[in-house]
Amino acid sequence: MSETRENQSSKRRIRIFDTTLRDGEQAPGASIRPEQKIVIARQLARLGVDVIEPGFAISSPGEFQAIRQISRELQGVEICGFARCVRDDIDAAVAATREAARRRLHLFISASQIHLDFQLRKTQDEVIQTIRSMVAYGKQFVDEIEFSPMDASRSSEEFLYRVIESAIDEGATVINVPDTMGYALPEEFGPLFERIRRNVRGGDRIAYSTHCHNDLGLAVANSLAAIRHGVAQVEVCVNGIGERAGNCSLEELVMAIQTRGESLGVETGIRADQIYETSRLVSRTMHVPIAYNKPIVGRNAFQHESGIHQDGLLKNRNTYEIMDPEAMGIPRSMIVLGKHSGRHAIKHRVAEYGFRLADQELEDLYRRFKATADELKIVTDDVLLKLVGESSGVAAEPYALLDLQVLAGTQRTRIASVTIRRNEDGSEASYAASGEGPLEAVIHCIRQAVPVEAEFEDLELHSLSTGEGAFGEAVVTVQYQGARHQGTAVDRDIILAAARAYVSACNAALLSGRSFGEASGQ
Ligand code: KIV
Numbered sequence: 001m002s003e004t005r006e007n008q009s010s011k012r013r014i015r016i017f018d019t020t021l022r023d024g025e026q027a028p029g030a031s032i033r034p035e036q037k038i039v040i041a042r043q044l045a046r047l048g049v050d051v052i053e054p055g056f057a058i059s060s061p062g063e064f065q066a067i068r069q070i071s072r073e074l075q076g077v078e079i080c081g082f083a084r085c086v087r088d089d090i091d092a093a094v095a096a097t098r099e100a101a102r103r104r105l106h107l108f109i110s111a112s113q114i115h116l117d118f119q120l121r122k123t124q125d126e127v128i129q130t131i132r133s134m135v136a137y138g139k140q141f142v143d144e145i146e147f148s149p150m151d152a153s154r155s156s157e158e159f160l161y162r163v164i165e166s167a168i169d170e171g172a173t174v175i176n177v178p179d180t181m182g183y184a185l186p187e188e189f190g191p192l193f194e195r196i197r198r199n200v201r202g203g204d205r206i207a208y209s210t211h212c213h214n215d216l217g218l219a220v221a222n223s224l225a226a227i228r229h230g231v232a233q234v235e236v237c238v239n240g241i242g243e244r245a246g247n248c249s250l251e252e253l254v255m256a257i258q259t260r261g262e263s264l265g266v267e268t269g270i271r272a273d274q275i276y277e278t279s280r281l282v283s284r285t286m287h288v289p290i291a292y293n294k295p296i297v298g299r300n301a302f303q304h305e306s307g308i309h310q311d312g313l314l315k316n317r318n319t320y321e322i323m324d325p326e327a328m329g330i331p332r333s334m335i336v337l338g339k340h341s342g343r344h345a346i347k348h349r350v351a352e353y354g355f356r357l358a359d360q361e362l363e364d365l366y367r368r369f370k371a372t373a374d375e376l377k378i379v380t381d382d383v384l385l386k387l388v389g390e391s392s393g394v395a396a397e398p399y400a401l402l403d404l405q406v407l408a409g410t411q412r413t414r415i416a417s418v419t420i421r422r423n424e425d426g427s428e429a430s431y432a433a434s435g436e437g438p439l440e441a442v443i444h445c446i447r448q449a450v451p452v453e454a455e456f457e458d459l460e461l462h463s464l465s466t467g468e469g470a471f472g473e474a475v476v477t478v479q480y481q482g483a484r485h486q487g488t489a490v491d492r493d494i495i496l497a498a499a500r501a502y503v504s505a506c507n508a509a510l511l512s513g514r515s516f517g518e519a520s521g522q
C-alpha cells in the first residue's frame with residue numbers, strides 16, 4: 001500500500017550507488033571469483049542502479065581484470081574506481097575503468113583523530129597535503145572525482161571542513177560523508193550535511209553522498225536522514241552486506257523511498273521487480289545467508305502465521321501488508337501454516353493446489369492439521385497434501401517419495417536410490433544414481449523418477465533447533481514454465497528433508513494451473 005503518487009514529477013531523484021562488489025565483498029567470507037563479479041554486476045545494471053563500484057583494482061590481478069571487464073561490458077551504467085590516496089591505487093583504478101562509457105574515481109582517506117594517530121600516523125597537515133596532491137593527481141585522468149573522509153561521523157567537525165575543502169579545491173565533484181563505524185544517530189547525522197554545505201568553501205557547488213554502516217542497526221535511518229538534508233546519492237549494498245554488521249541495505253532504502261515517497265519527496269530509478277532476483281543471486285554467490293526476519297527479502301518478511309492476520313489478509317492484503325511482494329519479484333507464499341492458522345487459511349492453501357474440499361472433509365483435515373502442527377510447528381505443503389489425501393481418500397500429490405537410501409562416507413562417489421509412486425496410476429519404480437555428495441546423488445535420482453521439465457534452481461538447508469534431535473528444514477526452488485515453485489520439508493534426516501522438498505516442489509509445479517473438483521470426487 002504505497003502512498004498516492006500524485007506530484008510524481010516534483011520528487012527529487014536519489015542516485016543509488018551500489019558497492020556490493022567492493023564494500024559488500026569485505027564482509028567476512030563473502031569474497032567471490034572475478035568471473036562471478038561480472039554476473040552480479042549485470043544483474044545490478046538490470047536492477048537499475050546508477051553507479052557500480054566493482055572492486056578495489058590494486059588488490060589483485062583477478063580483481064583488476066573483473067573491473068576491466070565490467071567497465072567494458074556495462075556501458076549503460078557509471079563505473080566507479082576505488083583507491084586510497086596513494087598513486088599506485090589511483091593508477092590501478094584509472095587503468096581498470098578506462099573502457100567505461102562513464103566513470104568516476106573514488107578516493108578516500110581517514111579524517112578522525114583516532115585513525116590519524118593510530119592507523120595513518122600522520123598529522124592533520126600531512127593528511128591535508130596528501131588529499132591535495134592525490135585528488136589533483138586523480139583529476140588529471142578522470143573528471144568525476146568522489147572523495148570520502150573516512151570515519152567522518154567521529155571526526156572533529158573543524159578538521160572535517162578542512163579535509164572536504166581541500167578535496168573540493170583540487171577538483172572533487174562528489175563528497176561522500178561516511179558513517180564508517182555505524183556510530184551516528186539520525187538526528188545528528190542529517191544536519192551535519194547542512195553544516196558542511198554552509199561552512200566549507202565551495203560546499204554549495206558540489207553533490208553530496210552518504211555511506212552508512214549498520215553497527216547500531218541505523219544505516220537505513222541515517223541514510224534517510226541524510227536524504228532529508230539534501231544528499232543526492234546513497235551508497236548501498238544488496239542484502240545490507242559489508243564490513244562487520246554491513247552497509248545500508250539497498251532493498252530496504254529503496255522500498256522505504258518507494259513506500260513513503262510522498263513523505264520523503266524523493267524517488268529512485270530502481271526497478272523494484274528485480275529486487276528479489278538480485279538479493280538471491282548475491283546471497284547465493286557470496287554465500288551470505290539472509291536472516292529470516294530481514295526486511296523485504298527475508299523469508300518471513302511477507303509470511304504470516306497468526307490466524308487473525310491470515311484471515312485479514314485473505315479478505316484484503318492491505319490489512320497486514322504495506323508492500324506488494326510480487327512487485328519485487330518475491331513469490332507470494334504469505335501464509336505459513338502452523339498451529340495458529342485457521343480453517344480459512346487451510347482451505348485457501350489447498351485451493352491453490354486445485355482442491356475444493358467438502359465441509360466434512362475440511363473439518364477432518366483441520367483436525368489432522370492441528371495435531372500435526374502441534375508436533376511439527378510448521379505444516380509444509382507436502383505434509384498438507386498428504387493430510388488432504390488422508391481426509392479425502394484421494395492421493396493429492398502427483399508423486400510420492402516412498403523410500404530413500406543413501407551411501408555416504410569417505411569414498412569419493414556417493415550413491416543413492418529412491419522409490420517413487422506415481423499416484424495417478426499407483427505405479428512404483430526405483431532409481432539409482434551417484435553424485436559427488438549425497439545430496440547430488442539424491443537429486444540425480446529424483447530427476448529420473450519425476451519426469452517434470454522443472455529446472456532445479458536452489459536448495460536451502462536450515463537447522464530448526466539445536467541438540468542431537470535437531471530438525472532440519474529443506475527448501476527447494478524449481479523453475480517450471482517460467483514460474484518458480486517451492487517445496488519445503490522438515491525432518492531429523494536433512495537428506496530426506498531435501499528429497500521430500502524436491503519432490504514437493506515438482507508436485508507444486510505440476511499442480512499449478514490445474515483445477516480439480518472436490519478432492520474426493522474430482
Ligand atoms: O566505510 C567507509 O568509510 C568506506 C569508505 C571508504 C567510503 O567504505
Ligand code: ZN
Nearest residue numbers: 023180211243
Ligand atoms: Zn564502508
